[in-house]
Amino acid sequence: MIRDQDTMTALLDTVRRFVRDTLVPREEWVAEHDQIPDDVVRQMKEIGLFGLTVPEQYGGLGVTMEEEALVMIEMGKTSPAFRSLFGTTVGIGSQGILMDGTEAQKREWLPRLASGELIASFALTEPEAGSDAASLTTRAVRDGDDYVIHGTKRYITNAPHAGVFTLMARSEPDQPGHKGVSAFIVDACSPGISLGKPDRKMGQRGAHTCDVVFDGCRVPAENIIGGEPGRGFSTAMKVLEKGRIHIAAICVGVAERMLDDALRYAMERKQFGQAVAEFQLVQAMLADCRTEIYAARSMVMDAARRRDLGENVATEASCCKYYASEMCGRVADRAVQIHGGAGYMSEYGIERFYRDVRLFRIYEGTSQIQQLVIARNMMREAG
Ligand SMILES: Cc1cc2nc3c(=O)[nH]c(=O)nc-3n(C[C@H](O)[C@H](O)[C@H](O)COP(=O)(O)OP(=O)(O)OC[C@H]3O[C@@H](n4cnc5c(N)ncnc54)[C@H](O)[C@@H]3O)c2cc1C
Secondary structure (H helix, E strand, C coil): CCCCHHHHHHHHHHHHHHHHHHHHHHHHHHHHHCCCCHHHHHHHHHHCHHHCCCCHHHCCCCCCHHHHHHHHHHHCCCCHHHHHHHHHHHCHHHHHHHHHCCHHHHHHHHHHHHCCCCCEEEECCECCECCCHHHCCCEEEEECCEEEEEEEEEEEECHHHCCEEEEEEECCCCCCHHHHEEEEEEECCCCCEEECCCCCCCCCCCCCEEEEEEEEEEEEHHHEHHHCCCCHHHHHHHHHHHHHHHHHHHHHHHHHHHHHHHHHHHHHCEECCEEHHHCHHHHHHHHHHHHHHHHHHHHHHHHHHHHHCCCCCHHHHHHHHHHHHHHHHHHHHHHHHHHHHHHHCHHHCHHHHHHHHHHHHCCCCCHHHHHHHHHHHHHHHHC
């Protein structure tokens, strides 16, 4: 749902200009230095990107899912590391508070997240609990008015920059699986939290992940999201469901960028006396990319619009994440192929995108987990 077309057009123009004039020229620098320059972060705050999904009454732009998807497609047209910096705050980091938090929690945390003063991270994965997130073992033991947290979270995006964590921990030891999990809002400055060394990743340099170790960290009981223990897993799944449309939109944007680069190269590069774009085998690769991007974009926009209308889009969100992330991998592969040897060389940038997009098929639910979700929902509906 687009609330106001003029405002949306202006926002998309601003984001497009920001991507083209500020981010694209810095892609190589960011990859080389593994950091995002301060002036870029400042501009992200000015545009309102950290508060994109936070409702206006808490200081954000309060975009709808359709609007968010359109912004994310534009943001996708540059290195995904840029999106990652504000993406966890806009997406998985803050959505738990927004969806299930009490009014007091929203008032306390959302304005500072929306302004970019605080970055939010989402801490679900553990060394022994990845796809099987409900088996998490981080403990939250009640002690007076607090819970005391022990456990390790793994691969947490933006943990080195986080001001606050949405942390999933087992507060009800008698309840097996997902029923015993609560979601906590944890101030990252709390004593008893330490960070592992930064992970050395395949791609997306400039975006940082690391372990977060909770060793006797005290969290006030009032920081349980929604105030009621045992509902954290449901909060986490709701957050991830929405996140799947967000990630799928990014995949569409990055795929469009890679295809633009590949098309431009194919029209310039000459072999056998003509541009390689004239060869039908190269045209087939270009056409396959264009077709699959169109399919993914249509899926994302449909799921986003239906979510805005209040429909249950659990299956569609997984279809989007599954198809768009796999599509993005195929487009990256063809884009490298179209570049020939140049596609393997770092100066052309396409090999960087090839590595960067590999992550989309893994985090926020692997492709296999999306397949399981889709099939299980189909069986439930049929039964
Ligand atoms: C760069 C990066 C950033 C991340 N950021 C965050 C973050 O901010 N917060 C957070 O909580 N987590 C984060 N993660 C963790 C991410 O969500 C997990 O890595 C992902 O969910 C997969 O879990 P795993 O790595 O333990 O793989 P596993 O669960 O060990 O999976 C290994 C393989 O087995 C397959 N598999 C597992 N179970 C099944 C099954 N039932 N059926 C079929 N196949 C199956 C998987 O699809 C995969 O192919 C991040 C990961 C990375 C790499």
